[in-house]
Amino acid sequence: MELLSIGEAAKRLGVHPNRLRAWEKQGLIKPVRLPSGQRRYPVEEINRILGTGGIKAEPDxxxxxxxxxxxxxxxxxxxxxxxxxxxxxxxxxxxxxxxxxxxxxxxxxxxxxxxxxxxxxxxxxxxxxxxxxxxxxxxxxxxxxxxxxxxxxxxxxxxTSQKEPEDAHTELVQDLLAIVTSFSARLYGARGGRKVQQGFWELIRDAEETQEGQI
CATH class of the missing domain: 3.40.50.1390 (Resolvase, N-terminal catalytic domain)
Structure with missing residues (x-):
């Protein structure tokens, strides 16, 4: 009887190895346990699953x-x-x-x-x-x-939606600020990072005021 490792079995079935472990818990596949405790999957068991179209979660x-x-x-x-x-x-x-x-x-x-x-x-x-x-x-x-x-x-x-919520702009600014602060702190130290952070906020405020003035 030819036995496959969990990685080899998962590759033949086209699934992640964790899915094989889940199927075992559900009683959908029966591996062989070696004396060491490792799983081995009989080729016949793999062919059985392939022959039935595989084990899949319900499409809905x-x-x-x-x-x-x-x-x-x-x-x-x-x-x-x-x-x-x-x-x-x-x-x-x-x-x-x-x-x-x-x-x-x-x-x-x-x-x-x-x-x-x-x-x-x-x-x-x-x-x-x-x-x-x-x-x-x-x-x-x-x-x-x-x-x-x-x-x-x-x-x-x-x-489900291509339209971002109203607060998405604020979140983006916060994330960009986090990136700028992190890299600035690495380059210039904590004090320098805070200065760059303050300057970044001032640029954002200036840009927003300019945009509002053009409306």
């Missing part, structure tokens, strides 16, 4: 992800309203919501608890679509890489 199973940058926004109800709009969209489309994830953090922050939980669930094959209001909710930068990883996990991102 979706997860929701919402994010706001600050606690002030969350306290004002922005996060819950964002999630309610996603729920309404899913209901209108006839999707079955199997999980909801959210974060109160900058889109620049890669260490978000909700984002991490969502990615792990995607790797386990728990849903087929991820609903977000617009790309910046998922990530300010690096969206394409997250999209590619989710696609590898068999998950499609569905953007």
């Amino acid at each position: 199973a979706v997860a929701l992800y919402a994010r706001v940058s600050t606690k002030k926004q969350a306290d004002a109800g922005n996060l819950e309203r964002q999630m309610e709009r996603l729920r309404a969209y899913a209901q209108e489309k006839g999707y079955r919501v199997v999980a909801e994830y959210s974060d109160v953090a900058s889109g620049l922050n890669q260490n978000r608890r909700g984002l991490e939980r969502m990615l792990k669930a995607a790797e386990r094959g728990e849903f087929k679509k991820l609903l977000i209001e617009y790309p910046d909710r998922l990530a300010r930068f690096g969206y394409t890489y997250l999209e590619r990883h989710l696609k590898y996990c068999g998950v499609e991102i569905e953007i």
Whole structure:
């Protein structure tokens, strides 16, 4: 009996190794355990799954992800309203919501608890679509890489709205300010970073006043 490692089995099935672990817990696939405790998958078991078209989450199973940058926004109800709009969209489309994830953090922050939980669930094959209001909710930068990883996990991102909310401009300014402050502090030290930060805000105010005067 030919046995495959979890990596080899996942590659043949075209899924993430974590999905095989999830299938094992659900009793959908039966690996062989070596004396060392390592999993090995019989080729016959892999061929059985391939012959039945694979084991997939129901096509209408979706997860929701919402994010706001600050606690002030969350306290004002922005996060819950964002999630309610996603729920309404899913209901209108006839999707079955199997999980909801959210974060109160900058889109620049890669260490978000909700984002991490969502990615792990995607790797386990728990849903087929991820609903977000617009790309910046998922990530300010690096969206394409997250999209590619989710696609590898068999998950499609569905953007429910192309129109950004009114406070999106403020969030963008805050994120840009965080980047400028971080790099300035590295180049000029903490004191120099604060000076650059102050100058950055003054430039933004001048630009906004100029724009208002042209309207």
